Amino acid sequence: xxxxxxxxxxxxxxKKHILKNIKYVYNQLPSIPSFEIVSFGPSTPNDQRIEPxxxxxTGLKLQRAxxxxxxxxxxxxxxxxxxxxxxGKINILEIGTCVGISGMxxxxxxSQLHGGRLISFEGDPTLxxxxxxxxxxxxxxxxxxxVEFEIIIGSFDKTLKKYFxxxxxxxxxxxxxxxxxxxxTLQYHEAVxxxxxxxxxxxxxxxxxxxxxxxxxxxxxQVEGIGKTAExxxxxRASRGIVFLDAAPNSRVEIAHLDGWLERLARRVKFAxx
Ligand SMILES: C[S@@+](CC[C@H](N)C(=O)[O-])C[C@H]1O[C@@H](n2cnc3c(N)ncnc32)[C@H](O)[C@@H]1O
Numbered sequence: 411x412x413x414x415x416x417x418x419x420x421x422x423x424x425k426k427h428i429l430k431n432i433k434y435v436y437n438q439l440p441s442i443p444s445f446e447i448v449s450f451g452p453s454t455p456n457d458q459r460i461e462p463x464x465x466x467x468t469g470l471k472l473q474r475a476x477x478x479x480x481x482x483x484x485x486x487x488x489x490x491x492x493x494x495x496x497x498g499k500i501n502i503l504e505i506g507t508c509v510g511i512s513g514m515x516x517x518x519x520x521s522q523l524h525g526g527r528l529i530s531f532e533g534d535p536t537l538x539x540x541x542x543x544x545x546x547x548x549x550x551x552x553x554x555x556x557v558e559f560e561i562i563i564g565s566f567d568k569t570l571k572k573y574f575x576x577x578x579x580x581x582x583x584x585x586x587x588x589x590x591x592x593x594x595t596l597q598y599h600e601a602v603x604x605x606x607x608x609x610x611x612x613x614x615x616x617x618x619x620x621x622x623x624x625x626x627x628x629x630x631x632q633v634e635g636i637g638k639t640a641e642x643x644x645x646x647r648a649s650r651g652i653v654f655l656d657a658a659p660n661s662r663v664e665i666a667h668l669d670g671w672l673e674r675l676a677r678r679v680k681f682a683x684x
C-alpha cells in the first residue's frame with residue numbers, strides 16, 4: 411500500500427454506528443418489489459446500446475448495482491480523509507446515484523469532520539426519488555447537521571454538460587459510477603479534471619467491468635501518471651481505481667484489498683467451481 415492508501419485505511423471513524431445504518435438499508439434492498447425504470451447506461455459488458463430503454467428492475471439488481479459495505483467503508487474513509495486534508499468543508503460530485511447507498515457513505519465520511527456538499531446525478535426519476543427519500547431519512551436519523559446534498563435528474567448527456575459548463579464551486583472528490591462506456595468514462599474524467607482542486611481525488615468504479623472500461627482506466631493511468639493511481643481489489647481483480655492528483659508521478663500503481671483473505675479465498679473457490 412502506498413502512503414495515501416495506508417493513511418486512508420488507517421482513518422479512524424468516530425461515529426462508526428452510522429455505517430451500520432447504511433448497511434441495514436443496503437440489506438433491505440432485495441425486498442423492494444420490482445418496478446420499471448429507464449435504463450441509460452449499458453446493462454451488460456457487451457451492451458452497445460446508446461438509446462435509453464424501459465426495463466424492469468428487481469430489488470436484488472438494485473443491491474448488486476450499489477456499493478457494498480467494504481467498498482462503502484473505503485468511500486467513507488476517503489471522504490473523511492479529504493475533508494481533513496482540505497482543512498474544511500468539501501464538495502463531492504457523484505455520477506450515478508442509483509438508490510443513494512454510495513451517497514450515504516460519502517455523506518457519512520464528510521460529516522465526521524468538517525462536512526460539505528454532495529451533488530449527485532441520476533437519469534431515472536424513480537431511482538432518484540428513492541435515493542432522495544432514503545438520504546433525507548439518513549441525514550435526519552443520524553443528525554448529520556454539517557452536510558447537504560442535491561440529486562440532479564436526467565440523462566448525463568444533458569445534466570452533466572450543463573453542470574460542467576456552469577461556473578460552479580470547485581470539487582474536492584469525484585466518484586464516477588454510471589454509464590460504464592469507454593468514451594463516456596474518459597469524457598467524464600476529463601470534465602472532472604477541469605473542475606477539481608489540484609490536490610483532489612477522482613474515483614472510478616468498475617474499472618474491469620468490460621474491455622472498454624479496462625482500456626479507459628489504462629488510458630487514465632497513462633495520462634495521469636501511473637504512480638498517481640491506486641486500485642482497490644474485490645476478490646482477484648481491481649474493482650475501483652483512484653487518482654490522487656497530488657501523488658508522486660513516478661512510482662508504481664499501489665493496491666489495497668477491499669475484502670479479507672477469507673472472503674478472497676471464498677471468491678476464488680466460487681470462481682473455480684463456476
Ligand atoms: C452503478 S449505478 C450507481 C450506484 C451507486 N453509485 C452506488 O454505488 O450505490 C449507476 C447509475 O447511473 C445511472 N446512469 C447510467 N448511465 C446514465 C446516463 N447516461 N444518464 C443518466 N443516468 C445514468 C443508472 O440509472 C444507475 O442508477
